[in-house]
Structures are given as structure tokens and as C-alpha cells.
Amino acid sequence: MLSGAFSFSLGATDGAARCGVISTPRGDIATPAFMPVGTAGTVKAMLPDHVRATGADIVLGNTYHLMLRPGAERVAALGGLHTFMNWPRPILTDSGGFQVMSLSKLRKLTEEGVSFQSHIDGSKHMLTPERSIEIQCLLGADIQMQLDECPAIPIAEDAARESMLLSARWAARSKAAFEETSAPGQALFGIVQGANYETLRRESLDKLMEIGFPGYAIGGLAVGEGRDEMFRVLDFTCPHMPREKPRYLMGVGKPADIVGAVARGVDMFDCVAPTRSGRHGQAWTRSGPVNIKNAQFADDPTPLDPASDCPASRDYSKAYLHHLFRAGEYLGPMLLTWHNLQYYQDLMAGLRTAIAAGSLADFIAGFKAETGETVV
């Protein structure tokens, strides 16, 4: 049986940036960490072994998607999500809160929770804070998220506050439910909301800290506000978050977003960018993004990164990848997803090394020199 507790041990810091280790019964997570998104019980187009080979310590799953298909009770009966998807390491599940926004046309919001009309077959489903936790426990998620409402920015301050307060009430209910049904070693994170209003972010954080969580997420960013505004929100939010708890910026982001957020003290990230963009033909490289479908790569015999240890980055020419995408071959999206995940994990490893060495400023300068992106 699994044993051990959930814990976070803070390591070196460099300015606001930190590195550390999250320990769970299923393994450790080096932070700052990037968590590949595996919504429906798979990091799309990737074998679990290859996800691990890129350096990922943890992947995401999604409450909403898995409750609809194949069903949380079914996954539980089959041994839980780790066994089901053949990923023995930590899994974080999102609560379905993001779907409150992304499926806004198919849902109805009340104090009790959210009722969804399934995007798959139109059937109706209710997600309450309690049911979301129950599902995440059935799945066996190591890190679980409270149900929240994730409003898009811009949003008026009074509406943002109302939404934030609802999320805070749901946080309390989520924790109560979690304490009843969770297994030892599992953790529940609260989610700070409040759009881009400093007073609301502070108020949200205060309420969550009063409830008490082993980790705190920042939700409701990268939802239309732009990078500078997102950094501004982090600048006035992160300093007030508990130093000894992991901080998770949900849904972020592009490489420059991540580098900038790490510099501001964020420890955990997830984003569909490397996987989705990989399937769509965009590769991140050390000199920025490239669209492998572009005609200029048709005769390019060089790989995306000859110095990489990743087969997808090193052993296939751009011309070949270009051909695979042109021909609609499955291997194209598979290789580009793999390459992108490797790029992201290498980026995180570089950040951790730099923080430990106290040379984050140099790392950021190098990042800017290579990509042209300004992040501080």
C-alpha cells in the first residue's frame, strides 16, 4: 500500500523565485514544476513512459471529462486513475472549475454548484463542491482542486467579487468534503480568485488561508488579460501567499509566461500549450516557436534540437516532421508533442538549476537573448 504524507519542502530561493520538492506517497515533484495536461486520462498523443522520460513528475486529469466518460465509479472499480492510465506517479485533478468557463454555454451556475449539459451526448450532470471532491477521490488524485468559478477578464469588480466569494464558499465546502472522503497522503488545494483586482485577490487569499490548505492555486489568469497584466496580478498576489506552501498558477502558460511567473514565486504550472500546439504543428525551440507545417521546412534536414536527449527533438529532421504533418500522419503530432513536452521540462530543469545556483537573472537574460521575450 502507499504510505507517507503530503508535504512541501522549500529549497533554495533567488529573489522571489523558489525551488523545492513536493512529496506525495506516489513520488516527489521537483519545483518549479510543469505538469502536462492529460484531461481524459491521457496526455494526448503520448505514451506514459515517454511523458516520464521528458522529466515530468506529475500529470493532470480532469473531473468533468472523466465523470462523463468513462465515469468516476468505473475508474475506481478498475483500480483508480493511476492504474487505469498506467501512470504510477502523482496525478493532480482539476475540479471542473475551468469547464464552468470554457463550457459556459452548456452550464447553469447556482450556489449549490454547476449543472452541465454534457458536450458529448447532451445529458445533464450536476457538479457540486462535494461531488467534485467525491469524484477526485474515486479517481484517486494525489492533488485535488476545489471547485471554483473561473471568470474571464475583463469583468466588473462587483461581479468579480461575487464570483470570488462563491469560490471561497465552495472552498470551505470542498475542504469539508475532502476531510471526510480523502485517503491519507492526498492533498486539496484552494484556488485564489478575484480577477485582476488587488483587493479581491487579497480578500480571496485571506479567506482561503483561514480555511487552510496544503497548497494554494492562483486561478482565473491567462483568460484574456494579457501577459503584462497577468504579471501585475502575480506581483501583488504572490508576496502574500504562505511561503511554506506550494503555489500553483493554473493553466499557464507559454514559456515566457512560466519564466516570468517563476521569477515572481510560482512553483507549479500546467498548460495545454505544448500538447495542443504540438498536435497542431507548432514546436517550441530555443529560438522561439516554429510552425513545422510552413513550406520553408520542406527541405530542412536538421532536427529541432540536435543537442537534446529527446529522440523526438534529435532524431527526426524538420523536413520529415513537415512531411508527416502534410501527409496527416499520426506520428507528426506524436513527435511534436513529445518534443514540446521535452522543451518545457528542460526549461523547468534550467529554472530549478538557476535558482539553486542563485543565477536566475542570468538564466532570464539568456532566455531573452534566445527568444526575444521579456519576462521581468
Add this chain to the structure above:
RNA sequence: GGAGGGGUGGGAGAGUGGUUAAAUCCACCAGACUGUAAAUCUGGCCGCUUUGCGUACGUUGGUUCGAAUCCAACCCCCUCCA
């Protein structure tokens, strides 16, 4: 030789008198994608000095205010018969 069918933009293929520089699909050229309704979506795709002009639906000629659409001749392709 006879009978019938057909020739439309890179390809396939709509369109049978004006609202057609010509549907749609493919190919092609780009762009987007941030807690995944996404192996998806969007834009461009005859030329140019681009709110316009010029060319264009096998070729030539004709009818008409107006033709890819109607008529004539010619060229070419396909099917069947001999």
C-alpha cells in the same frame, strides 16, 4: 463511319441569360491555440498601381442592353455500336 455524353479557376466539381471573379471539397500560402467540446479553428488562394480596373468558364464568330449559361462552325475527350 454511326449514336450519345462532355470540355469551368492547380485538381475534383457546382452553376443553364443579369444578384458570378464563379458554390463546395482538396491541394497550396499563412495565422491562432494558455486549469483541452481542439489530430482543431481562422484568413488568403486569376493579375494589377486593389473602396477600383483588367482578363477569365475548349477555340472562333454570332444573338442580346447583358452570355460560363442561347446559336453556329471548328478542335479535343469519353461511352456504346460498326
